[in-house]
Amino acid sequence: MILHLDMDCFFAQVEERENPRFKGKPLVVGADPKSGKGRGVVSTCNYEARKFGIQSGMAISKAYKSCSQATYLPVNKELYSRVSENIFRIVEGVSKIYERVSFDEAYIDLSKVVKNYKEAEKIGESLKKLIFRQENLTCSVGIGENKMVAKIASEEDKPDGLTVIKPSQTLKFISKKPIRDIPGIGPKTENKLEKLLGRSNLKIKDLKALSKKQLIDEFGKKGEDTYFKARGKDRSKVGSENKTKSLGREVTFDENTTDPEEIIYTFKNISKEVSGLAEIEKRKIKTVVVVCRFEEFDTYTRQISFDPVQPTEELIYKKGIKLLLRLFLKKARPVRLLGVRVLFG
DNA sequence: AATTCATTATCAC
DNA sequence: CTAACGGTGATAATGAATT
Numbered sequence: 001m002i003l004h005l006d007m008d009c010f011f012a013q014v015e016e017r018e019n020p021r022f023k024g025k026p027l028v029v030g031a032d033p034k035s036g037k038g039r040g041v042v043s044t045c046n047y048e049a050r051k052f053g054i055q056s057g058m059a060i061s062k063a064y065k066s067c068s069q070a071t072y073l074p075v076n077k078e079l080y081s082r083v084s085e086n087i088f089r090i091v092e093g094v095s096k097i098y099e100r101v102s103f104d105e106a107y108i109d110l111s112k113v114v115k116n117y118k119e120a121e122k123i124g125e126s127l128k129k130l131i132f133r134q135e136n137l138t139c140s141v142g143i144g145e146n147k148m149v150a151k152i153a154s155e156e157d158k159p160d161g162l163t164v165i166k167p168s169q170t171l172k173f174i175s176k177k178p179i180r181d182i183p184g185i186g187p188k189t190e191n192k193l194e195k196l197l198g199r200s201n202l203k204i205k206d207l208k209a210l211s212k213k214q215l216i217d218e219f220g221k222k223g224e225d226t227y228f229k230a231r232g233k234d235r236s237k238v239g240s241e242n243k244t245k246s247l248g249r250e251v252t253f254d255e256n257t258t259d260p261e262e263i264i265y266t267f268k269n270i271s272k273e274v275s276g277l278a279e280i281e282k283r284k285i286k287t288v289v290v291v292c293r294f295e296e297f298d299t300y301t302r303q304i305s306f307d308p309v310q311p312t313e314e315l316i317y318k319k320g321i322k323l324l325l326r327l328f329l330k331k332a333r334p335v336r337l338l339g340v341r342v343l344f345g
Numbered sequence: 346a347a348t349t350c351a352t353t354a355t356c357a358c
Numbered sequence: 359c360t361a362a363c364g365g366t367g368a369t370a371a372t373g374a375a376t377t
Binding site: 044101102103104105185187189222300301 | 351352355
Binding site: 030031039040041043057058059060061062065075220221222244245246247248249250251252297337339341 | 361362363364365366367368369370371
């Protein structure tokens with residue numbers, strides 16, 4: 001028995017809480033729109049902004065065109081992180097078996113906490129109340145027999161919703177949902193599935209037309225997962241904290257550049273940031289990866305591995321710049337984005 | 346033959 | 359009329375290089 005907790009438009013809601021004058025008017029948290037010339041995206045927006053068609057992940061320039069009168073705020077990670085910690089302290093009080101998906105999303109395994117769905121619903125209600133009393137924030141909760149069902153259920157009645165799907169209701173509940181509601185099916189997979197079945201607007205029940213073999217041949221492991229998920233089955237565990245496997249930074253230039261000085265200078269900066277963060281981890285690194293996106297949006301990575309060593313700024317910079325310059329000199333085109341990432345040993 | 350490395354693709358949030 | 363498009367981290371597939 002799994003509970004999925006999802007804070008309602010988290011970043012925007014926190015900003016409204018901190019500054020109630022933002023309430024009742026469109027609010028967008030994300031990149032600086034720069035009067036329509038900004039290059040980033042929307043992180044989150046409140047429901048008033050959604051009325052203008054604004055959504056998470058949308059280009060900030062597009063959002064600005066739809067609603068230039070909205071308030072645009074930068075992402076204040078520090079603040080959301082603090083609030084998130086408070087929320088997870090409450091989560092921990094419900095069950096020690098939980099999974100932190102992001103600042104604002106969690107799975108909680110209730111199997112050892114309650115005997116039936118009636119009790120699970122009570123837990124859901126009290127969790128919502130605790131979060132609202134202690135943090136003055138609303139969330140949506142979904143409860144189901146596995147992570148997928150819980151997650152789809154939490155979407156059902158947003159914002160401030162609570163939806164319980166008993167196992168006997170699972171198939172009926174998921175069958176009419178769009179396939180994109182299945183975690184792991186993104187735009188590419190949706191598109192491929194539409195081509196396979198020869199039509200669009202696919203529902204989860206439509207996936208039953210594909211055999212397990214067909215799905216595995218086409219999508220590998222993900223295909224096998226999809227086969228089961230289409231039938232309401234998801235055996236993935238609610239996994240607690242895992243060690244970080246990699247850490248990186250990337251930046252998009254305000255304007256594409258071919259200036260080697262600017263590229264090298266920027267690379268030095270992000271190398272420094274990554275080394276700073278990596279040193280805090282107190283772990284050795286074994287690979288440096290550089291990322292370079294050119295103006296046509298084509299993105300390349302180059303990486304070098306070595307015997308694990310304590311990360312230093314010099315090491316990351318020296319290993320990385322070699323890879324980067326090789327790429328840049330070969331392509332000789334304007335660069336849009338640079339990144340560097342380290343993999344821990 | 347098995348493991349690691351390098352690269353790309355895809356996804357979530 | 360259309361396109362516009364971050365940053366961080368994970369996992370999988372695939373082929374080449376090493377052990």
